[in-house]
Amino acid sequence: MKEIKIPELAESITEGTIAEWLVKVGDKIEKGDPIVELETDKVNVEVNSDFTGVVTEIILGEGEDVEVGDVIGKLDENGEAGAPAEEPEAKDAPAKEEPAPEKTEAVKQEKKEEPEESNKHDVIASPAARKRARELNIDLSAVPVKDPLGRVRPEDVEQAAKGAQEKPASKPAKKPAAADAEKTEFDKPVERVKMSRRRMTIASRLVDAQHNAAMLTTFNEVDMTAVMNLRAQRKDKFVDKHGVKLGFMSFFTKAVVGALKDFPLLNAEIQGNELVIKKFYDIGIAVSTEDGLVVPVVRDADRLDFAGVEREIGNLGKKARNKELALSDLQGGTFTITNGGIFGSMLSTPILNAPQVGILGMHNIQKRAMVMPDDTIEVRPMMYLALSYDHRIVDGKDAVQFLVRIKQLLEDPYDLLLEG
Template structure:
């Protein structure tokens, strides 16, 4: 038998949660096949089989937390994959018949080790029923759940094509035999106020802990400004078709904001730093995190060496990272080591918000919805302009208010005169 273990995932990750199995007990497995997915604090990782054989037994079920190096299954490398079902049934027959031997525990005394002799002769009907039960197959999870619920799993009908009884079969059986007024409910449940309890995913738990930690460990403040987006909208309107034809990517807003942020970081380097104990680490490179919303929660893939990228390269990289995030294909390396973060709540309609630091970073820029508002051009004229509020949250432990405000003003000036971005970065 070969032990299927949780492999090394990353230097900082020691555990994860099994999200789903792609193979079941008794399935033939080829080397390289995906056995299961494990959810870590940041991404989901597919675990591949290192050997061929038959998946003999699964020890850890979806939702179980497992450690690196933990054995989660057994793989029979010597099994005949062309006769998987027959091999499994014969094993279960052997187990079942061994359990029906003369030595068994007294059902009235679970701790008793005294052997109890079976009658030497049993009626044929009883013998037939016991033989039928001995041939039935139940997964370890099903047997465990049935044992915990006090259910005889031999009385459960399987929905599996191979006749195996699964944990879902046990749950369905329990719901079918328990009267509605006997079904378990939370002690505070009010039948007139129905609720649903949903287990938090590992990533959602990590996000929650990370955000609380950010507020507890940093002296976070936020400063605001607004940007007249007229020039950028005009430039995009004039150049978007030519840009897309040449570079095969849409000219979005994020490349302008990324370029403006990098330019401002070069002038105010403390916002591209982090605190390590009693030292300030000034980073002379610009790996910009771009917040992306997914069904599993917010992730922040990193745009590496963004200062070396053109507008088109930035747009290509952002589009690629966003697609990988939505398809759950991000690697851990895609999420590590950012120096500053940009987040855009405007795509969801947010007019103004206070972004939370992505620690250990000390700065995050929040973009918001573009909204047409009347703006005073001078003492005598007012015009409707496409305006966006921008917010900078920063760690006041190493970034002073003057630096933060000046940084945001610098970003505003560059965005309102976007042609200068070609000269500034």
């Protein structure tokens, strides 16, 4: 009998949640076959079998949190497909006997502990925290939590254990009231849905970005007439030549790269007491999926032409929708672009994608009456732009001028085409 374990996934991934079992008990699988899909903080990962055989037991089900090394099932290398899991009792066992009184008491105690254990599972906690709580015999529901999302972490368990030693009687009594306060009861119907691991990670990182950065947002507007006219003139030839459509994102990506070259601190990050100013341009493009927002990265966007940018954005978007993104697709971006305009947003204040120090928000294009330089009034397709930036690195003057530079490049896009 072989154990099905969670293998080493990647350097930055040590835990996950079982999203879906791809096999069931009795299935015959070959070595290398995918057997389970894990949802991690960043991407979904398929775990492949290390052995050939028949699945005899699934120990941890869908929705269970796991970490590297955990045993999630068992496999019989000599089993036959369709064979049921082994029963713990032999078929020719004697007729059922009445349990002894001491066994009855043990069963009652066991059932009492089961509801208690069920309540513990309602607590949001990392697998490492659950493991440490078992080792220290700490009730997870009685652990004070510092995480803004209410997730129990190993250090919280350690602190609770330390507090229990110092004040064994007084400390745990206060926690149930706090837990009850967090879970508000309603008189009218509600539905409680457990947050996915990725949604919890997104929420945590957005809160961290607001807590750890001095984030400000500056706004401007861009006249999209020239870009729209250029697209209309070139779109058919562009598709015939390159096999991809000429969209807005390539113009904005190229404009961002041009502005970053003029204002390099928007392409930097803070590491300790140092500024790391990056001399490469890996631009993250935010993509909305059913599981939440992901930000795949267009590598070396400064070296790609318009067709290369459009092709890369199209490929990454397709992979995101099909849940095929790899960790390498998401790591190492230097600046991010997000487009709320595709959902109809007129204006927003995008949140930084830490550790980056700048993010550009695109919005809906609306026709508005604009006063022209000669004081005439024309109807123009206008878009509001928003730049959120980390004021610890970027001064307001540079942020405003960065956004003005993007506006200039988009309102006269022929330079972008020549440089692109």
